[in-house]
Amino acid sequence: MNPMIALENRYCAHNYHPLPVVLTKGEGIWVWDTEGKRYLDMMSAYSAVSFGHGHPVLVSALMTQAQRLAVTSRAYHTDQLGPFLQRLCEMTGQDKALPMNTGAEAVETALKAARKWGHKIKGIPDNRAEIIVCHGNFAGRTTTIVGFSSEPQYRDGFGPFASGFVSVPFGDAAALEAAITPHTAAFLVEPIQGEAGIIVPPAGYMAHCREICDRHNVLLICDEVQTGLGRTGCLLACDHESIKPDGLVLGKALGGGLLPVSAFLAREEVMNVFTPGDHGSTFGGNPLAAAVGAAALKLLHEEGLIERAQILGKRLLDGLRAVDHPAINEVRGKGLLIGLELKPDYVSAREFCERLMERGILSKDTHSTVVRFAPPLVIRKEEIDAALEVIGAVFDSLPEPHGRSVDAVQSIAA
Template identity: 55%
Template sequence: MVDDILRTPGAVRDAERWTAHNYHPLPVVISSAEGAWLTDVDGRRYLDCLAGYSALNFGHRHPQLIAAAHAQLDRLTLTSRAFIHDQFADFCRELAELCGKDLVLPMNTGAEAVETGIKVARKWGYQVKGVAAGQANIVVAEGNFHGRTTTIVSFSTDEDARADFGPYTPGFTVVPYGDLDALAAAIDENTVAVLLEPIQGEQGVVVPPEGYLPGVRQVCTERNLLFIADEIQSGLGRTGETFACDHEGVVPDMYLLGKALGGGIVPVSAVAANADVLGVLKPGQHGSTFGGNPLACAVAIEVVRLLATGEFQRRSAELGERLRAGLEGLLGKGLVGVRVRGLWAGLDIDPALMSGREACERLAARGVLAKDTHGSTIRLAPPLVITEEEIDLALTQLAEVLAA
């Protein structure tokens, strides 16, 4: 039945024929979208409960963001960083103010932001902290997902992401996520930073124990380390606050941002930190042809302005409580675990019932799109423009999938 409802076999076959199989997408072929809804080539509508892994926090084709992109397309799209364009300063200033930091370094993808953060931390370690040349070490967490470049997969504990891509980049120490004692014990005289996701998204929306992030902040301050928060998925309104770190009043030394910063229109990422950190970079030492391009900046300026109102953070917090209540009501009815922070949820399905992939296929057949991760776990991350009625619809369909 699922295969009958998930149609467009020709388009699916063409995609599989001409594309490297580095993804295993659901067999749904989308042709248009608006708000929280997607439409396939056969005209069937689906409620989007993935939101491009949080890249679409403001929904598909948000009118303010689309207007900014259209206006910029008619004027200027690329200069490279060899010149300054008229959108650049506004973007950097407004994002720095949103983050409470001095400086912003724009890039394109989340992985580029992480790579930038690693390079800056190492350079800071050598030039400011005084670590011996070539000895800088960064503490990271098990279950992390920071991207898929060669350096980043070098400290991944996910064998699908890591296996057969060696030799691996040294300079990282992996400790259990949420274990403050293990983190503190891993620090030595060559440690320059701690790099963490405040909430581990790819791992299944894993929220650390209360007090963990403040403890990391304290350890980093006491031991003269940079606390780098990868808020690429968790930041920009997703969890009910501007940043996931805000839930415990924690301010990292460096924010790594991406996904929603591009409004679902263009890839935009950025590193935000104070001048004593980002100031270690000098011309020629790091860059990007497309990073901070006029089109990206024009869209991202509007993203920052949407967040500055607080509306989307409030929506995420309020609607997230509705989502939490509905999901917790399914515990013992097919769900064996639920983790929710704002409009972001990890659901553990009883593996005796079905896999996460099978659950997502059955949800798609009922008009709801979600993503599985790690066995019987699925993630829900709807656009922040979703309504109460649409949340209830998703919960109803999930309940019926579990009951069936």
């Protein structure tokens, strides 16, 4: 066993099951292990590294601000937070933002806002507000959030859980409407479910949800921690159906792949339920995070990354769908967020990722059947094509029903 892996196994909680590779350097779409082998990163840290590893513009913003002022807490104003939130609100069409650090923190912020809005503005009796969520949701790992998860492992042994959540099938607008009661404050939804296996809802689903929420005076809150900031070929995944949510959760890519930055954004009526002392975070909105976040948002447009995700995502999606192999169950996604679902009786997604790793591509399985492909948005078409060649080679290397194995193409990692 690699000594670094052994050391991590000895001293780190076993709450992850990483692939057996030890990374030491990253640049752009590439990462290197301690042996000097190069890999194409097709994961982007679950979309957190959308700008690639160590983007020089973002690293420069980080270093410049770190040498001036990094953390003050929100006990004081700084010259970085206002401009950052102004850019973020203007880009997303929201009125106000509350900065946090992780995606889970931003989701918790959204839940608090929805409940207080439900009580103070909508008139729901105190402690009776309900929030509707979807089967297959993933919004983080806090006890409140795992309490409304439909994944048994995420809940096992971590109760008791908070009440006030109602779960409906994802992609079923009629089920949403049927679940709404006078106590319903909000509907929290991922426009595309990431951890569930890159599940894309039927066309028109988000627009229908918007209409239902309007009619029933229910907040529509979109969790775009994974799908936001260009990942799906639009600035936000909800932009594909031209809808504007009442609340928006962003994270991951907002930190430029350098540090955790997240935010809950909302229209003024929703955000104004917060008063001093209601909510906070020592690190949320710190000058360092604000400087990097603002630089990341600017870079998103300057380098045309949203358009690149749309064009290159189609190239990758079409290329994967062109692979003809009996192990493939379905290929789905939008932009550069794509799931390759495999037939579990043929090959596990974990094994497929290990075979990819051997040939110089890093990805990760989800729910044992889906391989996730979400490379940095700075990837080029030549690298998409090279990745498709390697993916095809992995399929060729899988044993046929009678046991024959073929290895047709060399690794791009050579």
